[in-house]
Every structure is written in C-alpha cells, then in structure tokens.
Amino acid sequence: MHVIASFPFSTNVELALKKLEENGVLKNNIVAIPLKSIKNGDHILDTLYQSDGHGTLDLGFILGTIFMLLGAIYGFVLTWGPIIWGLIGLISGISLGFIIRYLYIKRKNKLYLPKEQKTEVILIIRCSEQQIPMINQILINHRAIGLGELQK
Known part of the structure; x- marks a missing residue:
C-alpha cells in the first residue's frame, strides 16, 4: 500500500x-x-488555445476607428486628402491603443502578482494496511492539502 500526500x-x-x-x-x-515552480512568460496576444482574458487589441481597434474617422473628416481640409489621413489615423490609433494596453497590463502584473509562488511537496509513503489510519491522522494533523491511497 502507498499513501500519497501533498503539502505546501x-x-x-x-x-x-x-x-x-x-x-x-x-x-x-x-x-x-x-x-519546482514554473514561471509562465507573459503573452501579449491571445491564441486559440490559451487566453488570459486581457485583450490587447480591443483598445487599439477602438482608438483606430476614432482616429480614422477624425482623419477622414479633417482630411478634407488638410493637404493629403481624407483617404491618406484616414489611414494615418487608423495606424496611429491602433498603435497608440496597443501601447497603452500593453503598458497597463505590464504595470498591473508587476503590482498585483506575487513575486514568488509557493510550491508543494509530494510525499509517497509505503506502508502496510494496518498503518494507514495512523499515517493519515499524522498527515492531517500536520496540514496536508490532499491525501490519497494506492493499493497494489
């Protein structure tokens, strides 16, 4: 018999x-x-298989639309015309929104995430069936997170 326990x-x-x-x-x-604790790197863009809930392009698309509209409106009075100024506004709005959101996520992660994650220790104890209640009681008294038994 094996008793398996997890401890902080x-x-x-x-x-x-x-x-x-x-x-x-x-x-x-x-x-x-x-x-061992594994530090996952920060991802800027979400993928199909992993999403952290932070959309980095949302603000960029919103600002890109607003800047494109303003560029097209004021492009009628400016030299290059509304199409060029609309494209300039679109590109600068997307860039500005991406930079703002990226800096916000970086600052938020730096402030609120713990510096070091606590890891766990796994204990595997080989014993007889008569020792199992005593071992379980000792592990519970010493704050085991989880217990399990493996019968062979």
Whole structure:
C-alpha cells in the first residue's frame, strides 16, 4: 500500500516526516518530492488555445476607428486628402491603443502578482494496511492539502 500526500512547502513537512519515523515508518519507505515552480512568460496576444482574458487589441481597434474617422473628416481640409489621413489615423490609433494596453497590463502584473509562488511537496509513503489510519491522522494533523491511497 502507498499513501500519497501533498503539502505546501513549509516546516510542517519536516514535522510530519519526523512524526512518521517516530511511529515506525522506515526512512527508506518515505519519498519526498519537492515541486519546482514554473514561471509562465507573459503573452501579449491571445491564441486559440490559451487566453488570459486581457485583450490587447480591443483598445487599439477602438482608438483606430476614432482616429480614422477624425482623419477622414479633417482630411478634407488638410493637404493629403481624407483617404491618406484616414489611414494615418487608423495606424496611429491602433498603435497608440496597443501601447497603452500593453503598458497597463505590464504595470498591473508587476503590482498585483506575487513575486514568488509557493510550491508543494509530494510525499509517497509505503506502508502496510494496518498503518494507514495512523499515517493519515499524522498527515492531517500536520496540514496536508490532499491525501490519497494506492493499493497494489
């Protein structure tokens, strides 16, 4: 039989291991696996398979439409005409909206995301069926996040 437990990375893991050894579980029957935290890079554009809910082009399209309209209106009075000024307004509006949204997302991520994510430790304990209730109780008392049993 195997008992599998998940712990947050803290001193409770060490205390649980010590208590298990005091209650007759051998050291070579315990495996502790610390998980490494993985930092996912920030994505500017959403893809079909991954979306974080931040549309970076929405503001750009809105500002592009407004600037294109203003460029076409005032292009009648300006030298190059309404079509060229409409295209200039479209490109500058999309660029400005993208830059504003990108800087906003960067600032928001810097302010509100935790600097370091806590990782977990997975314990795998080989034991007999008689030891399972005692091991489960020790792990629960030392704040295990989850417990599971694997029968062979």
